[in-house]
Amino acid sequence: MGPITRRLAGLENRKGWTAVLLTVLGFALVVPVLNMALEPGHPLHVPTYVVQLLGKYLCYAMLALALDLVWGFAGALSLGHGAFFALGGYVMGMYLMRQIGDRGVYGNAELPDFMVFLNWDSLPWYWMGFDSFAFTAVMVLIVPGVLAFVFGWLAFRSRITGVYFSIITQAMTYALMLAFFRNEMGFGGNNGLTDFKDILGFSMSRDSTKVGLYVATVLMLAAAYLAARFIVTSRLGRVLLAVRDAESRVRFLGHSVTGAKLFAFVVSAMIAGVAGALYVPQVGIINPSEFSPANSIEIAIWTAVGGRGTLFGPILGAMSVNAAKSFFTGVAPEVWLFFLGSLFVVVTLFLPKGLVGLFGLLKRRQRRAMPKASPTPAPKATEETHA
């Protein structure tokens, strides 16, 4: 075994591994089977729209996981992660636009509809290569990664930390939003990219393609989780935690704070980009509103609600907050924002470790409620003792 596989193998105890594996299998196998093998009338049938909704939540979960790597571990609260997500989404959107070919409204095989509409006569240079899925897949990582590298290098080298970092990342995503709104940018302006037809030759209107995209999302989330896990359990992960707690002290030990933060930021941006690239074919559109500063703040809320610095917590947080959002916007849309606001206040004030911290707290409570006198731990606590 090489050093990396050995680290991965030793990264969690067997129970942890089993839990991760079962969760992934549950999402990747059971849900599609319940969708496709069962008749729509069956009580256990999972309708396709639910599969799609789950797929969307999983993209958000990946985004929250990405933010946790920089915020929860390196202590840098990026309020611009929506930008990396949107960029990954635009890259995928460009590929999907090229797949339309001459099936657009104007029937132009060379140019996407919006370019024909703008009277452009040729494809801009930066649209070259997106006919290829392989090129697109690489760009999904490169585009957010390069932006994060340049931006992070400037910010971390100048030792911009704390709220200043949060503000400039908000400014970054806001500036990108304004830029992408402009038609001259060549990304469809206000309307963004949409009317996609197929991906890798599969028609996007077919249920099996939707389920396939969902399964791909589950697997990519699992891969991103393992990658993040690998980083935070390495010595670099401990450097990141040290940076979060006492940044300047780390420098006096000879570690490069800029290097460590930059690494986490770039990897995080790439994960966010992948999330965006999986999101766009599932929702069928990408437009500049994905860059809106409020989106990035919402990501921070999911992460905080789930429990930052835990990797698993943000995944849970993103899924549960968005499930609540779907519920409220269906039942009583006007209360949603109040609910989200109060949730954030409650978590900030009472649950610094979020939902994951809450579980830990309950577990400890339960353990403390066990009778103290018995020298060997009792197999089951007598619930009545005290709360």
Add this chain to the structure above:
Amino acid sequence: MPENAVQQAPRHDVLAADSILYLDGVTVSFDGFKALNSLSFIVRPGEMRTIIGPNGAGKTTMMDVITGKTRPDEGTVLYDGNVDLTKHDEAAIANMGIGRKFQKPTVFENLTVFENLELALKGPRGTFAVLLARLMGEQRDRIDAVLGTIRLTDRAHTSAGALSHGQKQWLEIGMLFAQDPRFLMLDEPVAGMTDAETEQTAELLREIARDRSVLVVEHDMEFVRNLDCKVTVLHEGSVLAEGSLAKVQADERVIEVYLGR
């Protein structure tokens, strides 16, 4: 080591040649107030030196200058006779073999005692090297040895935040051990310690000093006497007196500004 590190006026050469640390005319001002005012002194390789001086004399600022945290407005700061420390950042200076213990103990509270030492351990510091680093048997032994020296073996896997004040001070000294610097500086290492702890710390420092150059800033006169080395008295950012403790204690100006109060 970058070539441009060696470019000094000739007059430095003679004095700097046989020094681990060479300060000449170092001035630092904060909004016009001179925290260091043309400070000059030399530490010889292998020497242990104590710096004393009243609060606000500039002792911590002096360490900030040497470790790259603060850039001096004027003056020369040479390490090892030829490396211009004012041209490097904190991490680079630490990697040259200069270790520092802070006045306020700063350990990483959310890491265990063992992990604190692991991060301090001498070794490659590149981001990717650290990502793929594994703890070798000999490194583990080294950490275990340090744990023994600082008497924290049985606390190895508790989080550093749970240690007492004195234990945190020791952990920080242990991190210096693990870093294995050639030159180390300690800012008030026994502040807030009990008499017994102070005595043990003095013993620890004498052990460290056996094969290293050490600079200790301290207020506690009993402790300074215990270290039994050359003393430099700082006052208002410059050197007021230098020599044995007995000699500086007898100095009229020192008595006036510091000891006499």
